[in-house]
Amino acid sequence: MSKQESQGFRTRAVHAGHGLDPVTGAHAVPIYATSTFGYGNAERGARLFAGEEPGYFYSRLSNPTVRAFEEKIASLEGAGDAVAFGSGMGAASAVALTFLKAGDAVAFVGPLYGGTEGLLRDILGRFGVTVHEARDVEALRTLVSDRTRLVWLETPTNPTLKVVDLRAAAKVAHAAGALVVVDNTFSTPYLTRPLEFGADLVMHSATKYLGGHGDVIAGVVAGSTDLVAELRLHGLRHVGAALGPFEAYLLLRGLKTLPLRMEAHCANAQALAEALQDHPALQALHYPGLQGHPGHEVAARQMRAFGGLVSLDLGSQEAAFAFLDHLKLFTQAVSLGDVESLSSHPASTTHQLLGEETLARQGITPGLVRLSVGIEDPEDLIRDVLGALEKVPVSAGR
Numbered sequence: 001m002s003k004q005e006s007q008g009f010r011t012r013a014v015h016a017g018h019g020l021d022p023v024t025g026a027h028a029v030p031i032y033a034t035s036t037f038g039y040g041n042a043e044r045g046a047r048l049f050a051g052e053e054p055g056y057f058y059s060r061l062s063n064p065t066v067r068a069f070e071e072k073i074a075s076l077e078g079a080g081d082a083v084a085f086g087s088g089m090g091a092a093s094a095v096a097l098t099f100l101k102a103g104d105a106v107a108f109v110g111p112l113y114g115g116t117e118g119l120l121r122d123i124l125g126r127f128g129v130t131v132h133e134a135r136d137v138e139a140l141r142t143l144v145s146d147r148t149r150l151v152w153l154e155t156p157t158n159p160t161l162k163v164v165d166l167r168a169a170a171k172v173a174h175a176a177g178a179l180v181v182v183d184n185t186f187s188t189p190y191l192t193r194p195l196e197f198g199a200d201l202v203m204h205s206a207t208k209y210l211g212g213h214g215d216v217i218a219g220v221v222a223g224s225t226d227l228v229a230e231l232r233l234h235g236l237r238h239v240g241a242a243l244g245p246f247e248a249y250l251l252l253r254g255l256k257t258l259p260l261r262m263e264a265h266c267a268n269a270q271a272l273a274e275a276l277q278d279h280p281a282l283q284a285l286h287y288p289g290l291q292g293h294p295g296h297e298v299a300a301r302q303m304r305a306f307g308g309l310v311s312l313d314l315g316s317q318e319a320a321f322a323f324l325d326h327l328k329l330f331t332q333a334v335s336l337g338d339v340e341s342l343s344s345h346p347a348s349t350t351h352q353l354l355g356e357e358t359l360a361r362q363g364i365t366p367g368l369v370r371l372s373v374g375i376e377d378p379e380d381l382i383r384d385v386l387g388a389l390e391k392v393p394v395s396a397g398r
Contacts, residue, residue, distance in 0.1 A: 009076065009190060010259045017072030018252070029068045031249045035059050051233050061237060065245035069252050070220065073210075076189040076255070077202055079222035083232045084248065088185065088205025089115050090241025091219030095181055095201060096120070098235035100149055102128030107143045107178075108152040109134050109164050111362035113205075114351035116183065120152065137168045144176040153199075154183040155192055155302065156295070159346040159370040160363045161286040161311050163295025166302060170198025179227075185209070185337075190262045191303045201227060208337030209308070212254040212261050216247045261339060264375040265308030271378040272371070272385060273310050281323075281389045283367065284313035309336060310371045317366035319392045320345050324369060326388035329381060336372035341381060344370050 007015075018029045037056040039045045047053040056062045066084050074082040085091040096119060100106060106120055110133045120131045130147070134140040144151065151173035156163050166182060173180045182194035185205045194202045204210055206218035219241070221231060236242065266289075273287035288299035289306030299306055314320045324332055330343035334350055344350065351364050359365070373381060 012072070012075045013190075013258050014256050016075035017070070018068040029065055029249065029252050031245045032059070032064045033245055034063075051229070059245065060240060060242040061232070063245050063248070065252075066243050066248040069243070069248040069255075072252065072255055073189075073204075073220050074222050076258075077184075077222040078189075078193050078195055079202070079228070080225035081228035082220055082222035083228050083236055084206075084243040085219035085221070085236065086241040086243050086247075087217050088113075088203070088207060088219040089119065090239065091203050091205075091221050092116050092119055092183075093123075094231060094235025094239045094241060095203060095221060096124060096150070097239055098231050099179060100124060100129050103147065104149040105130040105132060105145065105147040106150040106152060107132040107134060107140060107148055107173075109136060109140060109154075109157070109169065111157050111160055111162075111351070111364060112152065112154055113158045113183065113185075114346070114354055116152070116154075117351075117358075118353055137165055137172060140169060140172050144172060144178060146177060148173070148176050148178040150181055151178050152181050152183070153194075154185075155187050155194065156288055156299070156307060156309070158186065159309075159311050159344075159351070159368065161186075161288060161293075161295075161307075161309060162363075163288050163293075163299045163302070165298050166192075166194055166197035166199060174198065186307055186309055187303060188258060188262055190259050191266070191305055191307060195223070197302060200224070201231075206251055207335060209262065209265070210255060210258065210337075211251050212258065212337060212339060213250075214335070214338040214340065216250040216254075218243050218247050218251055261375060262305070262308070265337075265373055266305035268375065268378045268381060269308045269310050269373040270306060272373055272382055275382045276310075276312065276385065279386075279389060281314060281319075281392050282312050283315045286311040286313075308373045310373060312369055312371070313365055314367040314369065314392060317345070317347070320367045320369050322392045323388050326391040327384055328387075329374075329376060329384040330371060336370070338372065339375045341374035341376060342372040344372075346370055 048057045070082040132143040170180045179200040181201045182199040188209045201223040203221045270289045287310045330341040
């Protein structure tokens with residue numbers, strides 16, 4: 001075990017991936033704002049471009065600031081390596097285009113983030129990739145075959161907060177020879193490390209909790225050294241969704257407080273969910289930290305705490321919109337994981353392109369609202385939500 005591997009999560013969140021700058025002694029990682037790097041001689045340039053020698057030659061493919069972020073994520077996820085992208089969808093697209101080809105199949109346990117599901121269904125389907133949706137791990141067993149190249153999971157799922165047994169799903173996938181990709185955006189490596197449960201690749205929309213302050217768009221994928229090398233050589237090089245050095249700098253800064261922020265997010269979400277139990281305005285309340293949640297026991301095995309997202313169903317779009325419009329501290333906005341609380345209506349925003357039939361099948365109802373619980377004082381957040389619920393018309397969907 002290396003010194004870094006023996007260190008705790010909070011220590012690695014602060015120190016992993018970088019030290020003092022060897023040239024200047026700078027304590028923070030410098031922003032290397034350059035498009036290209038001189039590589040000295042033609043022979044070395046050829047080796048760099050072929051991936052035969054590590055080094056920096058073009059910031060679309062390699063940059064020291066970005067590399068520090070990648071190394072930190074690899075450490076936090078317990079991975080051999082990581083590769084960064086300009087967005088979460090850039091990361092997802094690179095994974096799909098690197099590891100899938102015409103004639104392959106991909107299976108997922110739904111729901112997924114609307115953009116990911118759109119990529120799988122709408123884009124890959126045009127190029128001869130078959131897409132299968134499973135409701136749970138048991139259904140997944142009947143869908144995978146020797147054509148299945150990828151099994152795609154989220155933990156928990158977006159936006160219904162369903163909890164998938166990662167270890168069980170990985171066994172099903174590996175028995176069919178498929179790779180397991182887990183979108184760990186909602187949990188972050190502080191709460192769940194999917195590679196420890198059998199995943200082959202773990203990805204994030206780093207825009208969310210990893211950045212944590214609502215000021216950066218980014219994605220990242222971690223996994224074994226060999227898989228990440230393949231993804232870097234093909235997915236990053238050919239898709240071109242590169243992360244910029246300034247964005248990498250913001251992510252490095254955000255990650256230093258990730259464990260502290262996640263503790264606050266989780267504590268606030270738990271308090272809010274408990275305050276909303278049995279509220280007469282709600283038809284359903286989704287939070288894995290509640291004993292009554294169907295995935296509570298699995299979540300307790302897979303997660304350090306239960307996350308910062310709470311979803312609630314008010315029964316109709318009319319009720320959901322009335323509730324959202326009366327919130328004061330929960331800004332209506334897509335995205336999540338910000339220190340500031342956010343709220344959204346998935347059926348009309350992030351998941352609207354899936355269509356009514358898919359939304360209904362996946363439990364993304366017209367009355368469903370997703371709350372990204374921030375780090376404000378919990379009493380203020382609870383008061384805000386309860387006050388907004390009082391403004392929902394009694395006849396609106398209930």
